[in-house]
Amino acid sequence: MRYAILGDIHSNLEALEAVLADIAKARVDALYCVGDIVGYAADPGKCIARLKEINCPTVAGNHDYGVVEKTSVECFNPDARDAVLWTRKNLSDEDKKYLVDLPLVLDCEHFTLAHGTLHSPDSFDYILTIYDAHLSFQTLQRSICFLG
Numbered sequence: 112m113r114y115a116i117l118g119d120i121h122s123n124l125e126a127l128e129a130v131l132a133d134i135a136k137a138r139v140d141a142l143y144c145v146g147d148i149v150g151y152a153a154d155p156g157k158c159i160a161r162l163k164e165i166n167c168p169t170v171a172g173n174h175d176y177g178v179v180e181k182t183s184v185e186c187f188n189p190d191a192r193d194a195v196l197w198t199r200k201n202l203s204d205e206d207k208k209y210l211v212d213l214p215l216v217l218d219c220e221h222f223t224l225a226h227g228t229l230h231s232p233d234s235f236d237y238i239l240t241i242y243d244a245h246l247s248f249q250t251l252q253r254s255i256c257f258l259g
Contacts, residue, residue, distance in 0.1 A: 113138065118145035118226070118259040120162075121174065122198065124154035127161060143219070145259035146172025146226035149202070149210070151194045159206045171213035172226040172259050173235035178202060179210045182235065218252055226259035 115134045120127050134142060144167050149155040155178075162169055176182040177195040184192045202210075215232035217224040227235035228247040238244050238258070248256070 112140045112221075114222075115139040115142045116145060116224075116257045117142070118172070119147045120144070120158050121147055121150040122152035122155040122158050122194075124152070124157045124161070126152075127158055131161070131165070142167050143217075143224055143257070144169035145224050145257055146170045146213070147174045147259055148172070149178055149195075149198050150174030150191060155198045155202050156206050159202075159209055163209065168217060168219070168224075169213055170217050170224045170226055170259070171210065171215055174198075175210045175213060176233075176235075179207050181211065182233070221253060222255035222257060223251060223253045224257050228258075229256065 115137065117130055142165065144162060146169065148158050148162060148169065171181075173182055173186070174191065174195060177184050177187060178198045180199075184195050187195060215225060216229065223229070225232050228238060228243065229250045230246045236243070238247055
């Protein structure tokens with residue numbers, strides 16, 4: 112099987128469409144997203160709609176959860192915070208429900224997806240040290256993991 116893993120779309124529809132066009136040329140069997148569908152750019156609803164249209168399994172990113180108040184905006188830098196607050200005002204209730212329902216971790220047959228660490232996925236921490244990697248990957252159930 113050939114997989115494509117994408118993430119950090121951040122509401123950039125033009126970039127998403129360009130990536131999807133490249134993926135189509137590569138004859139990928141399945142596509143997955145490691146989160147942060149929304150944030151920064153101007154098309155959060157259209158990006159969500161596009162991922163839903165292609166039935167792309169997706170995990171939540173910190174921006175996705177920030178928009179639906181499942182994580183605090185206080186942890187974002189000022190530009191990211193402004194983008195989260197703008198998106199919160201401009202996203203439909205249906206799209207917000209989609210974001211609320213995104214899992215933090217997705218165990219697929221051959222790999223695991225998450226946006227942040229596996230040992231504390233709701234913190235959306237980066238893996239910066241060997242110790243962080245050890246903590247995170249000791250919970251891994253598959254031999255491959257993709258993170259946002």
